[in-house]
Amino acid sequence: MYYSDFQKYGKMLWDHQLIHMTSGNMSIRKGGTLYVTRTGSLLGALGGSDIVSVNAANTLRDKGASSETPVHRAIYLANPEVGSVVHAHPPYATALSWDFTVIKPMDSDSLYIPEVPVLTDCPYGEGSACIAEQFPKLLGDHKVAMIRGHGAFAVGKDLREAAGRISMMENQCRLLFLRRQLEK
Numbered sequence: 001m002y003y004s005d006f007q008k009y010g011k012m013l014w015d016h017q018l019i020h021m022t023s024g025n026m027s028i029r030k031g032g033t034l035y036v037t038r039t040g041s042l043l044g045a046l047g048g049s050d051i052v053s054v055n056a057a058n059t060l061r062d063k064g065a066s067s068e069t070p071v072h073r074a075i076y077l078a079n080p081e082v083g084s085v086v087h088a089h090p091p092y093a094t095a096l097s098w099d100f101t102v103i104k105p106m107d108s109d110s111l112y113i114p115e116v117p118v119l120t121d122c123p124y125g126e127g128s129a130c131i132a133e134q135f136p137k138l139l140g141d142h143k144v145a146m147i148r149g150h151g152a153f154a155v156g157k158d159l160r161e162a163a164g165r166i167s168m169m170e171n172q173c174r175l176l177f178l179r180r181q182l183e184k
């Protein structure tokens with residue numbers, strides 16, 4: 001029943017080069033259920049069977065769901081108002097994540113996203129326990145945050161708001177990146 005929104009915003013993430021073919025994942029929370037994209041699914045071409053329902057409170061039905069479902073679940077548990085979580089691999093933001101602990105955009109959209117915290121102290125690993133433990137607290141005051149050298153997670157009331165925040169942040173980071181190039 002929520003398939004059309006997953007399909008729509010997954011395709012937008014792909015069309016705007018915010019993911020590569022098999023990266024990224026998306027979820028929404030409805031009561032005690034999380035609807036999450038299937039592991040290995042192509043967000044740019046999602047089918048109806050690519051959305052998996054899992055328990056919001058435990059891992060009992062996680063089979064088939066995205067490998068980063070534990071991070072999604074931890075974000076929901078720490079932030080009761082969140083209705084959707086989107087994870088993507090935006091290249092400009094990820095490039096900047098190696099050099100900053102907090103990315104501070106300078107363009108007009110900084111009214112909406114004034115800064116983007118970067119999680120720096122977890123080793124690489126999809127859905128790692130370290131990320132699930134450390135990351136949710138970054139998404140209290142902030143609505144989008146980065147994992148160094150990996151990618152972004154954004155939260156929102158729905159998929160449109162969460163995916164839109166990834167898109168806005170990546171555009172901010174592209175501008176910041178270009179400005180840094182001009183300054184050299």
Ligand SMILES: [Zn+2]
Pocket residue numbers: 023024087088089126150151
């Ligand atoms: Zn990832």
